[in-house]
Structure formats: C-alpha cells, structure tokens
Amino acid sequence: MQKSLLIDAGKCTGCLQCEMACSYENENVFNPSKSRIKVFTFHDEGRFVPYTCTQCDEAWCLQACPVDAIVVNSKTGSKDVLEDVCVGCKVCTISCPFGTINYNQDSGKVIKCDLCGGDPACASACPTEAITYVDADATGLARMREWAGKTDNTATA
Amino acid sequence: MAWTKKVLRVNLTEGTCIGEPLNMEWADQYLGQRGLATRYMCEEVDPTCDALSSENKMIMATGPLTGTMASTGGRYSVICKSPLTGAIACSNSGGFIGAELKNAGWDMIIFEGKSPDPVYLHLENEKAELLPAGELWGKSVWEADEMLHKIHQDPQMRIAAVGRAAEEGCLYSAIINDLHRAAGRSGVGTVMASKNLKAVCVRGTRGVGNIKDPARFMKSTAEQKQVLAENAVTGQGLPTYGTQVLMNVINELGALPTRNMQEVKFEGAHNISGEAMLEPRASDGKANLTTNAGCFACTIACGRISTIDQTHFSVENKPQYWGNSGGLEYEAAWAMGTDTGVDDLDAVTYVNFLCNEDGIDPITFGATVAAAMEMFKDGDLTTEHTGGVELEFGSAKALAWAAEVTCRGEGFGRDLGLGSRRLCEKYGRPELSMTVKSQEFPAYDPRGIQGMGLAYATSNRGACHLRGYTVASEVLGIPEKTDPLVTEGKAGLVKAFQDATAAVDSAGLCVFTTFAWSLENIAPQIDAACEGDWSVDKLAEIGERIWNLERDFNNKAGMTSADDTLPQRLLTEPANTGPAEGKVCGLDEMLPEYYELRGWTTEGELTDDVRGKFNLPV
Numbered sequence: 065m066q067k068s069l070l071i072d073a074g075k076c077t078g079c080l081q082c083e084m085a086c087s088y089e090n091e092n093v094f095n096p097s098k099s100r101i102k103v104f105t106f107h108d109e110g111r112f113v114p115y116t117c118t119q120c121d122e123a124w125c126l127q128a129c130p131v132d133a134i135v136v137n138s139k140t141g142s143k144d145v146l147e148d149v150c151v152g153c154k155v156c157t158i159s160c161p162f163g164t165i166n167y168n169q170d171s172g173k174v175i176k177c178d179l180c181g182g183d184p185a186c187a188s189a190c191p192t193e194a195i196t197y198v199d200a201d202a203t204g205l206a207r208m209r210e211w212a213g214k215t216d217n218t219a220t221a
Numbered sequence: 222m223a224w225t226k227k228v229l230r231v232n233l234t235e236g237t238c239i240g241e242p243l244n245m246e247w248a249d250q251y252l253g254q255r256g257l258a259t260r261y262m263c264e265e266v267d268p269t270c271d272a273l274s275s276e277n278k279m280i281m282a283t284g285p286l287t288g289t290m291a292s293t294g295g296r297y298s299v300i301c302k303s304p305l306t307g308a309i310a311c312s313n314s315g316g317f318i319g320a321e322l323k324n325a326g327w328d329m330i331i332f333e334g335k336s337p338d339p340v341y342l343h344l345e346n347e348k349a350e351l352l353p354a355g356e357l358w359g360k361s362v363w364e365a366d367e368m369l370h371k372i373h374q375d376p377q378m379r380i381a382a383v384g385r386a387a388e389e390g391c392l393y394s395a396i397i398n399d400l401h402r403a404a405g406r407s408g409v410g411t412v413m414a415s416k417n418l419k420a421v422c423v424r425g426t427r428g429v430g431n432i433k434d435p436a437r438f439m440k441s442t443a444e445q446k447q448v449l450a451e452n453a454v455t456g457q458g459l460p461t462y463g464t465q466v467l468m469n470v471i472n473e474l475g476a477l478p479t480r481n482m483q484e485v486k487f488e489g490a491h492n493i494s495g496e497a498m499l500e501p502r503a504s505d506g507k508a509n510l511t512t513n514a515g516c517f518a519c520t521i522a523c524g525r526i527s528t529i530d531q532t533h534f535s536v537e538n539k540p541q542y543w544g545n546s547g548g549l550e551y552e553a554a555w556a557m558g559t560d561t562g563v564d565d566l567d568a569v570t571y572v573n574f575l576c577n578e579d580g581i582d583p584i585t586f587g588a589t590v591a592a593a594m595e596m597f598k599d600g601d602l603t604t605e606h607t608g609g610v611e612l613e614f615g616s617a618k619a620l621a622w623a624a625e626v627t628c629r630g631e632g633f634g635r636d637l638g639l640g641s642r643r644l645c646e647k648y649g650r651p652e653l654s655m656t657v658k659s660q661e662f663p664a665y666d667p668r669g670i671q672g673m674g675l676a677y678a679t680s681n682r683g684a685c686h687l688r689g690y691t692v693a694s695e696v697l698g699i700p701e702k703t704d705p706l707v708t709e710g711k712a713g714l715v716k717a718f719q720d721a722t723a724a725v726d727s728a729g730l731c732v733f734t735t736f737a738w739s740l741e742n743i744a745p746q747i748d749a750a751c752e753g754d755w756s757v758d759k760l761a762e763i764g765e766r767i768w769n770l771e772r773d774f775n776n777k778a779g780m781t782s783a784d785d786t787l788p789q790r791l792l793t794e795p796a797n798t799g800p801a802e803g804k805v806c807g808l809d810e811m812l813p814e815y816y817e818l819r820g821w822t823t824e825g826e827l828t829d830d831v832r833g834k835f836n837l838p839v
Contacts, residue, residue: 077460077522079515080317084290087428092435094289095324095428097377107400110511110526110545189290191446191520 066141066200069177069184071114075194078105078112085189089180098168100177101186101195114195116186117164117177119143125176128159141200142179150174223285223431223750224248229327229349231342233416234275234334238342238349243328249753250836252760253284255311256727256767258300258329262309263770263838265333268778272304272408273415275335281322281381281421282330284729285751288323288429288517291442292449293731295320295517302778303407304415305392305585305640306658306683309774312395312409313687313726315516315524316402318379324425336417341382343373345424354419361385361578361628362397369422381421384579387414389630391638393585401547401577402516407660407682410580438749445742446520452737454697459523459733460513464551465495467664468559474696475799476669476705477555478662480562480614481591482655482788485666485796489564493554497566498525504532509566511545521733525549527570535571535621542574549573552686555664556587561594561620568617572624579628585640588661590623592641592653601648607633655788658683658780667791667808669801670695672703672711675811678785679715681771687732689718699736706800708807712814720764727767766835769819773827773837782825785812 083099091098101116123143126134133149134156136142145165150173156165157174165176177184179197187197198205226243244261251257258280270276279301286294297319303310322330325346339354357365362384369380379399387394387410394410395403404410432438449455458466471477472490479487491497498510507528515522527548529536536542549570558569576583590612596602597612604611610633612619626634636644641654641661655662660683667674672691680688691714695705703714721740725732728747740757748755775784786792791806816823820831832839 077513077515077519077524079519079522080517081290081520084518088290088435088439091428093428093430095426096320097324097426098428107546108544110514110528112512112514191292191450191515192522 067182067197068119068200068203069116069179069187070196070198070203072194072196073111073113075192076103076112076114077192078103079191081189081191082114082186082195085185089185090175098175100164100175114186115164117143118162119177119179124159124161125156125165128155130155137178137181140179140182142177144178145174145176147171147173223289223429223433224253225323225326225328225429225431227327229330229344231330231332231349231351232334233332233336233340233351233418236336236351238351240347250763251767252724252727252763253328254282254287254296254727254729255298255300255313256723256763256770258282258298259309259311259767259770259774261331262300262302263774266302268302268774270302272302272307272412275416277302277412279332279409279412279416280329281332283319283323283328284727286746287729288320289432289442289750290439290518291730291746291750292446292520293516293518293734294729295519296726296729296731297322298726299396299404299409301409301412303409303682304411305408306660307778308658308682308780309771310407310409310412310682311726311771312404312406314396314398314402314404315519315731316399317517318381318398318421318423319729320517321379321423321425323429324427325423326425326427330421332413332416332418335415339417339419341369341418341420341422343422346427357419358388359385362580363400363578365420366400369420373422375424378422378424382419382580383410383414384628385630386579386581386628386638387411389635389638391581391627391630392640392643393582393638395576395580395582397577397580403577403580403582405582406584406685408582432750433752434749438746441745441749445738445746448742449520449734449737454699454736455521455733459521459736462495462498463513463523463525463548465498465525465549465554467551468494468554469496470696471665474669474705475796475801476666477559478655478664478666479559481560481588481595481653482662482666482790483595484798485669485801486799487559487562487564489562490559492564493549493558493566493569498527498549502530504530509570510548516731519731521731523733529570529574530567533567533571534618535568542571546574547577552663553583553587556584556661557590557620558587559664560587560591562614563617563620564615565617568621572620575624575628581628584663585661586624586627586637588655589637589641589644590620592645592655593623593637594619595653596645596648596650599650601650606636652789655790656684657787658784660684665692666796666801667787667806668796668804669799670705671708671807671811672705672714674787674791674806674808675711675715675815676718678787678808678812679719679815681768681775688722689715690722690732691715691718693718693736697736700739706804708810712811712818715811715815716818719768720761722764723767724760724764727763762835766837769827769831769835770837776826782816782823785825
C-alpha cells in the first residue's frame with residue numbers, strides 16, 4: 065500500500081517542528097532554511113499552512129531533468145533526487161508548478177521531499193496531526209467521515 | 222555544545238560589529254540566555270550607571286536549547302539595566318527571532334555605546350552591518366517591519382524593533398519581535414531606543430548542530446513532548462484558552478486585583494475571559510479568537526491570534542486593525558481590562574494591538590492607567606490634565622485614548638509613559654502606585670495568594686509573576702497543592718520556584734513547560750545536547766547562582782531590603798470579599814525566613830559564604 069502525506073492546515077500552529085525534523089533527518093542539523101517542507105504564515109488571516117511536494121505521478125521535475133537525476137522510488141512512490149547524478153542545473157525548479165523542489169547553495173544540488181524513505185519525520189514530529197502519513201488511496205477519508213457525521217439519520221424510537 | 226560559542230559585539234558608538242568567542246567557563250556556570258547574559262552584564266556594566274546612558278549595555282541572548290527541537294526551544298531574552306526600576310532587567314520573548322539568531326551562528330549579541338544617528342542591525346549569518354534607520358525613525362513597529370522586509374526583499378528575515386513609544390521615552394517600552402511577541406517588561410525597548418537602535422533584522426541559514434548526543438537528544442525531546450501533550454494544562458487548557466484560562470479561575474478565588482487593586486473580584490471578568498474569546502459575536506458571527514499559535518518549536522501553542530469586531534468604536538474606519546494579530550494573554554487582559562474596570566473585549570483587544578504596534582508593556586501600561594483612574598476619581602487628576610477626557614474606571618473609550626496617546630508620546634500620554642510610581646508621585650498620591658521597585662504588579666492579588674506577595678517583593682526585576690510563579694502550587698496544585706491563604710512554608714516555595722525558573726529561562730525554554738515539567742524532565746534534554754554533565758542538582762545550583770548574581774547587581778545599584786516590600790494597600794487594606802476576605806498580605810511573616818533560606822544577611826545582602834559557594838564575582 066502506498067502512502068501519502070496528508071496536510072490539514074487548519075490544525076497547524078506554525079511551530080516549525082516539521083521543518084526542524086526534516087532538516088535534521090536530511091542534513092543532520094536543526095535548520096528550517098534547509099527543510100523540504102515549509103510552513104507559511106498568513107498573518108492578517110491568522111492562518112498557518114505547511115506545504116511540500118505532492119509526489120506527482122507524472123512529475124514535471126522528473127521529466128524535465130536532462131540527466132535523469134530524479135527517479136521514482138519503487139517502495140514509496142516518491143520522486144527522489146540522485147545527488148551524485150544531479151548537476152545543479154535547476155531546470156526542475158523551474159518546471160515544478162508548486163515550487164517544492166529547490167536548489168541548495170551549500171551542496172550545489174537540488175533538494176526535495178523523499179518521504180524519508182517511508183517514515184516521514186515531519187509527520188512524526190507534528191504535535192497537532194496537521195501532517196499525517198496515510199493510505200494514498202484514501203486521503204479524503206477523514207474529511208468524508210467528518211461530513212458523514214453531519215448526516216441526520218438518528219434512529220427514531 | 223548546543224551553544225554556537227560565538228558572541229557578536231556591536232559597538233554603536235564606533236559603528237563596529239565584531240565576533241568573539243563565548244566565555245565557556247561562564248557557560249558552564251550560568252548555562253545561557255538570562256544567566257549567562259547577566260554574568261556578562263556584571264562584568265562589563267557599572268550597576269550604578271544611568272540606564273539610558275551609553276554606559277548601559279543591552280544583550281540579546283539565546284540559550285543552548287534555543288533553535289533545537291526541544292519543545293518551546295525558541296526563547297531569547299533581553300538583558301540590560303532597567304530605566305523603569307533601576308534594577309537588572311531581563312525580558313523574555315518567544316516568536317522566531319531567537320531561533321533565527323542561533324541559526325545565524327550566534328549565541329548572543331551585546332550592544333554597547335550609543336549611535337550618533339538612528340541605525341538598525343542587519344545580520345545575515347556571519348555578515349553583520351549597521352545601516353541607517355533615518356526613514357524608520359518615527360515609525361511604529363508594524364510599519365518598520367514592513368519597510369525592512371521591503372528594503373531587503375527577504376520575506377523570511379526575522380525582525381525585532383522598537384516603536385514610537387520607545388523613541389518618545391516611555392519608560393516601559395517593549396522590544397517587539399515577529400510583529401506581536403514581546404520582550405515586554407522593565408523598559409528594555411526604552412534602552413534600545415536610547416542607543417538610537419531602531420531594529421534588529423536576522424536571517425540565519427547555518428542551522429543549529431553541535432548536539433552532543435543527537436540520538437539521545439531526539440529520544441529525550443520526543444518523550445518530553447509527550448509529557449506536555451498528556452498534561453491537562455499544557456495539553457488542553459493552554460492550547461484552548463491560552464493563559465486566559467485563568468481569568469475566571471482567579472476571579473472565583475477572590476484573587477483578581479480589580480480597579481487598581483481596590484477590590485479582589487471583578488463583576489465583568491467573564492466578558493474578557495478566555496471563554497468569552499471563543500464566543501461568536503453578534504455582528505459577524507465570528508469569535509474574537511481565530512486560532513491558537515505556537516512560537517518556534519513550541520508544542521503547547523498557547524498563543525492567541527484574534528480579530529476585533531469591525532463594527533466596534535475603536536476600529537471604525539481603521540482597516541489596518543481589521544486583520545488578525547496577537548490576541549489577549551491573561552496578564553494583558555487583566556491589566557487593561559480588570560484593573561481599569563473595562564470589560565469590553567474588543568476595546569481591550571484593540572489596546573493590546575496598539576501595545577504590539579508601538580511596543581509598550583501592557584501590564585505596566587494597564588496598571589498605570591488604573592492608578593490614573595483612581596486619581597481621577599479622587600480629583601487629583603482632572604479633565605484639564607487629560608485634555609477633556611473623562612478618565613473613569615470602566616470607560617473603554619478612555620482606555621483606548623490612553624493607549625493611543627501613550628504609544629505616540631502625545632500630551633498626557635507622556636505622563637502615562639512614566640509608569641505609575643512616577644505618575645502618582647507627580648500628582649501627589651505615591652501610595653496609589655501598585656508597584657515593587659517601580660514595576661507594576663501582574664494579575665494575582667497577594668492577599669488571596671500569599672506566596673505571590675513574597676515573590677513580588679523579592680523579584681529581582683520588580684513586581685513580576687514570571688520570577689517565582691507560586692500560583693502553580695497555591696492555585697493549580699503543581700507540583701503539590703499548598704494553601705494560598707497561609708504564609709507558612711511560602712519562603713521555601715518562593716525560593717524553589719525562583720531558582721528553578723532561572724535555570725529554565727537560561728536553557729532557552731519557556732517557563733510554561735513547568736506546568737508539566739520539573740528540572741527532572743529538563744535536565745536529560747540539556748544533558749543530551751550540551752557538553753559536560755547536566756544533572757538536576759547542577760541546574761538547581763545554576764538557578765540559585767543566577768538569582769544571587771541578579772540580587773548582587775541590584776544591591777550594587779543601591780537597592781536594599783527596604784525595596785523588598787509591597788504597597789501599603791496590600792499590607793494594610795484587607796480583601797473585601799471572597800475566600801481571602803479580611804486578609805492582608807503577611808509579607809513580614811515570610812521575608813525574614815526567605816533571607817535566611819537564601820543565606821543573606823537580615824539586610825538582604827549577600828554574605829561571603831554565599832559568594833564563595835556560588836563562585837560569584839566580588
């Protein structure tokens with residue numbers, strides 16, 4: 065069963081635990097600026113929104129890469145960057161409509177979410193379950209249940 | 222480790238920014254943040270100096286856990302000599318700039334001297350420069366924040382700034398970071414503005430590494446986050462209601478100081494409570510509270526993000542206040558609501574926005590307005606002084622006006638900007654100032670919560686709830702329940718809270734964790750992160766060392782045991798109702814025992830034994 069990151073922005077408090085977990089997992093340092101997941105604050109609206117790669121099936125980044133440095137991970141379905149193949153041309157960063165693949169000045173390569181190989185650190189670190197890792201075919205399940213709960217079919221005795 | 226081991230020294234007179242190594246011998250004795258910066262202050266600043274002169278220094282300091290995944294590990298403090306109290310000032314703030322400073326590779330910034338012209342510090346990792354702030358001077362914090370983000374084209378830059386109040390000399394000006402988090406108390410913003418320093422902008426992309434035992438640190442911090450999540454206060458009460466969970470609780474207890482502490486219960490408490498912030502309003506069906514919010518790394522998320530009713534008089538035709546911003550915390554709601562007798566939630570939220578927009582301490586401001594209202598009632602102040610405004614208890618319009626003129630330093634606002642001690646002296650009623658060491662009380666009446674009376678009287682930065690929060694024990698039963706109405710045993714309780722809190726602050730953690738955590742929960746996290754052995758005993762010793770060092774600074778500044786007292790009202794006028802009815806604060810039953818437990822002389826001076834035991838500078 066493939067799984068997906070499911071983000072419920074309404075539960076996010078903007079604490080950035082996810083960004084630190086991500087940077088620690090991937091870079092061995094607590095460093096939000098090197099995180100593959102970003103939390104955006106919309107101050108006037110009072111909203112916090114975590115955002116990261118959706119792992120498109122037909123991934124623009126993968127197709128745009130001239131050196132085939134982005135490959136499908138057969139276990140998780142994530143699109144992973146092969147660091148030793150990447151030449152840092154950044155074409156993928158232009159092709160991604162969501163902006164979720166980015167250049168890393170320190171390494172000269174691009175970085176993106178790889179679902180941590182199947183155990184995403186951001187989801188484990190999130191204190192409010194704003195980020196969860198669920199069955200890819202049923203990311204709408206919780207929302208369906210919520211609406212189902214509003215159905216008025218109380219048994220009449 | 223966990224420290225970056227680097228200090229940025231900014232000499233504003235010379236216009237230089239120079240890095241130097243952190244004194245690791247002191248870090249071992251004082252941990253970081255509050256403690257470590259105080260050690261630097263004691264070394265470099267004459268405690269008798271004029272707080273607003275170039276002799277004073279201002280230190281922005283992080284702790285070893287700031288910028289890490291330890292829950293609430295995002296705190297920084299501003300340490301300097303206070304212009305309000307003349308004592309050591311240490312104001313702690315959350316938000317994000319503390320962690321950003323650490324991410325840029327610095328444990329602290331020491332600001333010294335005074336710039337000839339307005340400047341701001343722009344810090345990007347190793348690169349630090351002072352830039353002209355001429356165009357920013359005269360702007361509010363919110364305006365300056367927007368302008369700086371535009372100038373540098375960097376949406377991720379974190380900013381701490383002072384507003385117009387600080388520039389105009391309001392003695393309780395705050396430093397506001399991330400738009401609505403504040404190093405709020407004791408006038409640290411006034412000191413910053415006195416140095417012609419408008420803002421500190423930080424962008425850090427280096428990250429915080431150097432963790433001694435990363436695997437153990439990740440395991441320990443995860444376990445302790447679980448403890449916070451499972452605790453009723455940190456897991457439920459604070460996220461749902463924020464610190465405002467206390468308004469109705471303390472009112473029921475008859476310990477909610479009302480109308481300049483004349484009474485101990487407020488009939489309008491519910492209207493400005495955490496519960497009221499969740500109730501839909503008539504105009505648009507929305508609640509005052511939009512969402513809760515966390516500071517950097519915080520898994521509690523007690524922060525309030527609120528809106529004001531757009532139809533409310535305070536924001537009519539002022540769309541700049543229609544969006545969301547930092548909402549009411551308990552102390553602010555108490556000072557600007559209960560203490561002034563105003564139970565209008567939108568008015569108090571509006572005034573709270575103004576406190577953030579121009580950087581003033583809502584506790585001191587609200588309590589100063591309350592004192593002014595009592596003088597107005599008694600005829601010491603009249604509409605001649607206020608320019609026609611009826612400064613009456615309960616008047617939301619008068620409160621809103623008072624905030625506007627204080628934030629801009631206009632007219633009577635300049636008098637209000639003095640704080641209540643100087644204001645009441647000026648108008649001949651010194652006894653109406655509810656202060657210790659010239660700093661106003663927070664929201665707990667020491668007639669109904671006796672331990673807080675001693676905590677206020679002995680707090681090293683003047684009246685304050687965050688130096689020894691015995692409310693935890695006396696009201697909430699943490700770590701164990703004590704009777705709030707008795708004085709027996711409170712000397713020891715206050716000392717224990719004071720010492721532990723000094724250690725928590727110095728780690729870079731938030732004191733609110735201590736509703737669920739003791740040093741037993743904190744020591745393993747520090748020990749996994751920092752080089753050396755960090756036991757509970759060592760942290761307790763560090764806390765006590767810091768307390769003594771702060772006290773020593775104050776004594777050298779000229780303070781004596783005569784300053785460890787409370788206003789006569791609390792010592793002689795009994796509570797008029799509730800469980801504490803008929804009681805005054807029994808300070809004199811607690812203070813001598815407290816000095817004894819501290820090992821001080823009966824005059825409250827440090828002895829050579831104490832100095833030796835804690836290796837304090839002479």
